[in-house]
Amino acid sequence: MEPQPNFRSAVGGVRRRYSDPGPQDNSTPYRFSEVDSAPQTTPSLSESVASGHPSSTRQYDSRSPTRLTVEEAIKKLQELLKQKRRLDKPTKKMPQLFFVDGTFAELAQAMADIVQVGDQVKPMLEKDQKEDALAAIVKASIHLNSIAEKDYNPSYNLLIYLVLEFAQDPKKYLPTMCGNILKPITSSPQHHFALASNALTTIFNTLDEKNPLRYNVFVQMVRLVKANNAYDLLKPSLMNLKDWLKSWDTDEEAQRNLFVELAEVASEGGDDEESYEFLKKALGTFDADDKEELTSEEAQRIALRAVRMGLLSNNTYLFQDLCALPAVQALADSHPVYSNLLDIFNEQDLEDYNDFKEENKGFLEQEKLDDAKLERKMRLLTFASLAASSPNREISYDAIAKALQIPMNQVELWAIDVIRATLVEGRLSQQQKVFLIHRVTYRVFAMKQWRELDTRLHQVKDTFVQLAAVVRRQQTEVNAQKERDQAEIERKLANVNLGEGQRGDRRGGRGGFGGKPRDAPAPKERDDNDD
Structure with missing residues (x-):
């Protein structure tokens, strides 16, 4: 996102600087450069006591006529520690997103001149009628759509600052501001989305993260995305939607309206799977105990839309969660044919689907439901049911062909399709003419x-x-x-030792009578002949 230019007003030479928006953390869809206020330090316990800080207590003086008992001293020490913990506790403060110089009167007059109501606002400011001045400026803010492109976002930053900082009730001004932002920018129609989204996200990020007004601003952002077919830019921020709705304390009706809007945006953006999920979330906001609400026109319209989208989706094969929604169950009374068709896709097979077409001839054509697409999905679901009911984890080619009502030479093609749909995992055995099942997804449990x-x-x-x-x-x-081998080894070692002993005895008995060795000859004395 390009940095925003500095903006200088020609009225009174009031200098203003605006922070440059950029990506923000995961609590906001975009980040703006945040400049926190100077950190406020909490005085230490000794400083508090010495300086008369509210947390200080009168020091004990042995010369004082009032002496404390041990229990009183402990009690005072505990109070002192509690006060210190309270002072040391960090306080969360909304970061300041703007640098603005000037008084309210100066800034409001400059803003009024930009939107061409300066003469009307001037007497109000002289009488210190802030609310009247803000109302006149916001009402005329449509003129910002015709100013120079480089001044659009800085001017809106100033207007946002005036409203959020000085208005007694910003809620009454935000709808007009957001409505004007969504209108075409005549000075830069090609950059309308970038400029408008920048202004809206500035409002969103400036509001406290728990401020319910964020909901209204976010709805306007969704509508801007829808008008400009930019769902891909909005999608990453939707991971925070659940936490946002909880922090804003949004009621069920407001959640439902937002989910329906997001379903439309996702559908137009080509993400039918997300659109289907948002419709189910919208159906979940209806009170299950309120029969009148479940049978209302709105509930039935959303339920029918979800059923149609689920049936025609190329990626949706399991309908148990949809059938469990009370608003969808209420279709059994108001739209029994649709309810019957959904039940077939939820847990029945191809034969039941064919019976349905016979009993309700012309229904699919009348409701613009693609029979070829539904029949293909029904065959895949029938294959999954057949695999789930197989006791020995294999299915013969004959059984597959009969259940899917297809020729034998198409069995392997349908087996590949059902694996691609992640309904079944397995492999084909062409030699044995069976499909070996490794894993199967149950349609209902x-x-x-x-x-x-x-x-x-x-x-x-x-x-x-x-x-x-x-x-x-x-x-x-x-x-x-092992024991046998060990015994055999020990036996062999014993035999080897015995044999060696016998051989030694035989060698020792040589040259003597009776086995006794002969005496060694006496050594010969040395004489002169030995030389």
């Missing part, structure tokens, strides 16, 4: 599915018990074999 899960868990348990028995048996055999 009710009592029947819980029973199946219980059965499979018991099967897994039995398998592990059998496996543990085999491991223990093999371990016993291994230990027995």
